[in-house]
Amino acid sequence: MSENDFFIGWADETPRAERRFFLGSGLGLLAGTVAVAGGLAFWQKSPGLGTWNQGAVREWTGVITGQPYAMLRTLDIDGTPKTALLSCLGKCGVAARVGSLEGQSVVVKGSLIQRGKHAMIAVADGMDWIAPSPAAQQVDLTFPDVEPVGPVTLAGEILDSKCWFGAMRPSEGKVHKACAALCIRGGLPPAFYAKTTSGESALMIMTDGGLAHGEALLPFVADPVQVSGQARRWGDLLLLDGPVSAITRL
Amino acid sequence: MSHGYNAVGWTPFKKRFDRWMLAGIGLYLIVFVAVSVVAPPDGESFTPIQILIRATGTLAFLLLTFILCIGPLARLTDRFKPFLFNRRHLGVTTFLIGLAHAGLVLLWYHGFSDVNVFVSMFASNPRYDSLAGFPFEALGFIALLIMFVMAATSHDFWNANLGPGVWKMLHMGVYLAYALLVAHVALGAIQFEKHPAYLALLASGVVIVSLLHLYTALASSRIDGGKILNAGWIRVGATSDIPDGRALILQPTDAERIAVFRDGDRIAAISNVCRHQGGPLGEGRIIDGCVTCPWHGFQYQLEDGRSPAPFTEKISTYPTKIENGIVFVNPEPNAPGTEEAPSIIGAPA
Ligand code: HEM
Numbered sequence: 286m287s288e289n290d291f292f293i294g295w296a297d298e299t300p301r302a303e304r305r306f307f308l309g310s311g312l313g314l315l316a317g318t319v320a321v322a323g324g325l326a327f328w329q330k331s332p333g334l335g336t337w338n339q340g341a342v343r344e345w346t347g348v349i350t351g352q353p354y355a356m357l358r359t360l361d362i363d364g365t366p367k368t369a370l371l372s373c374l375g376k377c378g379v380a381a382r383v384g385s386l387e388g389q390s391v392v393v394k395g396s397l398i399q400r401g402k403h404a405m406i407a408v409a410d411g412m413d414w415i416a417p418s419p420a421a422q423q424v425d426l427t428f429p430d431v432e433p434v435g436p437v438t439l440a441g442e443i444l445d446s447k448c449w450f451g452a453m454r455p456s457e458g459k460v461h462k463a464c465a466a467l468c469i470r471g472g473l474p475p476a477f478y479a480k481t482t483s484g485e486s487a488l489m490i491m492t493d494g495g496l497a498h499g500e501a502l503l504p505f506v507a508d509p510v511q512v513s514g515q516a517r518r519w520g521d522l523l524l525l526d527g528p529v530s531a532i533t534r535l
Numbered sequence: 536m537s538h539g540y541n542a543v544g545w546t547p548f549k550k551r552f553d554r555w556m557l558a559g560i561g562l563y564l565i566v567f568v569a570v571s572v573v574a575p576p577d578g579e580s581f582t583p584i585q586i587l588i589r590a591t592g593t594l595a596f597l598l599l600t601f602i603l604c605i606g607p608l609a610r611l612t613d614r615f616k617p618f619l620f621n622r623r624h625l626g627v628t629t630f631l632i633g634l635a636h637a638g639l640v641l642l643w644y645h646g647f648s649d650v651n652v653f654v655s656m657f658a659s660n661p662r663y664d665s666l667a668g669f670p671f672e673a674l675g676f677i678a679l680l681i682m683f684v685m686a687a688t689s690h691d692f693w694n695a696n697l698g699p700g701v702w703k704m705l706h707m708g709v710y711l712a713y714a715l716l717v718a719h720v721a722l723g724a725i726q727f728e729k730h731p732a733y734l735a736l737l738a739s740g741v742v743i744v745s746l747l748h749l750y751t752a753l754a755s756s757r758i759d760g761g762k763i764l765n766a767g768w769i770r771v772g773a774t775s776d777i778p779d780g781r782a783l784i785l786q787p788t789d790a791e792r793i794a795v796f797r798d799g800d801r802i803a804a805i806s807n808v809c810r811h812q813g814g815p816l817g818e819g820r821i822i823d824g825c826v827t828c829p830w831h832g833f834q835y836q837l838e839d840g841r842s843p844a845p846f847t848e849k850i851s852t853y854p855t856k857i858e859n860g861i862v863f864v865n866p867e868p869n870a871p872g873t874e875e876a877p878s879i880i881g882a883p884a
């Protein structure tokens with residue numbers, strides 16, 4: 286670099302040699318930018334299935350319960366009974382808002398969050414979301430008895446059902462831990478996503494002695510864990526029942 | 536100028552630099568979002584806010600890594616000095632992008648609940664006693680606070696009013712922030728994203744930043760220790776060792792570095808530390824009879840260490856002498872701005 290090429294930022298003219306260097310390094314940096322942005326975006330873990338069209342609000346008729354979590358047993362498009370979990374629009378459950386309609390036939394208004402065969406209805410705030418069903422049902426949608434399946438020990442991850450059904454994508458792992466814990470604390474049903482070594486997976490709603498889990502579950506959310514408990518079938522839902530003391534980190 | 540500080544002002548170079556910077560940032564965000572929309576398998580998609588959280592988080596981290604490389608690179612080659620000239624804009628922009636990342640995280644992962652977002656950020660994941668389970672959000676938060684303080688005090692007004700010592704110390708906080716962010720990513724995203732590209736990028740950032748700093752630290756520790764000879768005078772070298780218009784830098788034991796300049800047949804010594812942001816004056820040149828800092832171009836007169844009027848900066852001068860063609864400098868500094876007649880090459884001793 287000759288004397289005249291010394292760069293002075295406040296000077297009006299940038300020396301020629303510098304300009305060429307800037308053009309080169311500028312273009313190089315832009316190319317690197319594209320490569321890194323593209324690479325990082327491309328190699329993200331795939332986000333998972335699930336959809337939630339918040340604008341599509343409609344009504345469902347069925348039988349409601351608040352135990353262990355708020356759920357509506359309603360009819361699927363093919364005419365078979367289907368259990369949809371219920372949530373508020375944000376990170377909370379609506380079990381406390383079922384009240385005197387427990388076990389009754391009702392009409393619920395909300396938008397559908399859906400991932401494969403798993404469904405949740407997000408309902409509006411206030412009392413406008415639920416009304417006793419005027420017409421008698423052709424199909425009996427009363428919740429069936431819970432059937433025992435047997436004792437199981439499963440490895441997997443504790444998720445919040447709402448995000449995993451499609452409210453957030455992706456919704457697993459460490460990056461989503463705080464959010465999942467906040468959801469479950471707010472009363473959204475915790476779900477156990479069990480993965481066997483052979484690659485099979487199952488999603489089970491978690492209960493403790495048949496009741497909702499409390500805050501003791503929160504530290505285990507989103508960590509790789511093993512749970513020992515009783516598997517149960519409740520209509521089309523799978524349940525995993527066990528106390529927090531039966532959960533160990535892997 | 537009537538005010539007590541001299542801001543590095545707007546120049547054509549700065550505007551061009553900013554345009555390139557904004558182009559790079561725009562390009563990064565567009566490519567990241569576009570690939571995130573297109574890449575997932577059929578039926579799967581990222582929620583838009585989560586794409587933005589990741590695009591802004593990774594961009595802020597990459598920018599900070601780049602900023603930390605500029606200093607040592609400018610030491611290694613003069614060609615990088617111009618990047619120093621506009622580091623402030625890069626720094627403030629990086630803070631703003633980090634702020635957007637944090638804001639989106641608070642909104643999306645900690646909002647929509649009756650728990651306060653800040654309470655949720657610190658308490659939703661209570662595993663402060665675990666490494667793999669650690670609430671990495673808290674680390675990002677502290678780093679963002681540090682970046683805020685730096686961005687807020689980055690204007691030359693603060694530099695002039697806090698004094699370069701305090702200011703420099705404050706801005707060394709960037710290394711703490713970077714370390715916290717490395718932990719933020721290592722204990723956060725890296726626990727989830729298992730593709731080696733993520734780990735590779737994080738690791739290469741850390742390795743490049745550390746190696747560059749280590750290398751330049753070693754290189755500058757090789758600058759002459761300067762033996763104290765006859766009654767405190769340090770031998771600098773032959774007059775011909777100092778290129779015209781440039782300086783040799785000395786490191787006296789336990790004292791600030793000294794830049795010994797030659798301007799034609801005049802030899803004079805001033806502090807090597809620029810009053811602005813501590814730039815290495817001895818790596819600068821003499822332009823229009825003034826020592827010109829290689830970082831942002833502040834200027835000082837050789838004979839008294841003062842910036843030419845109307846500027847008011849002052850740095851220390853040092854007595855020099857020439858004996859038998861050998862230059863000596865007295866490492867006892869004069870008070871900043873003290874007149875000290877240059878030694879003249881060829882003048883009778
Ligand atoms: C209050 C401050 C902050 C909070 C609460 C926070 C929170 C988070 C969260 C939750 C994630 C995971 C996001 C996901 O993958 O879905 C994340 C990732 C990340 N953060 Fe931060 N962060 C903060 C500040 C920062 C700052 C200041 C930077 C950089 C300058 C940064 C850089 C990153 C990077 C590079 C990632 C990994 C890429 C990604 O997954 O987004 N974070 N942060």
Ligand code: FES
Pocket residue numbers: 809810811812813814815828829830831832833
């Ligand atoms: S450090 Fe900014 S001009 Fe010297």
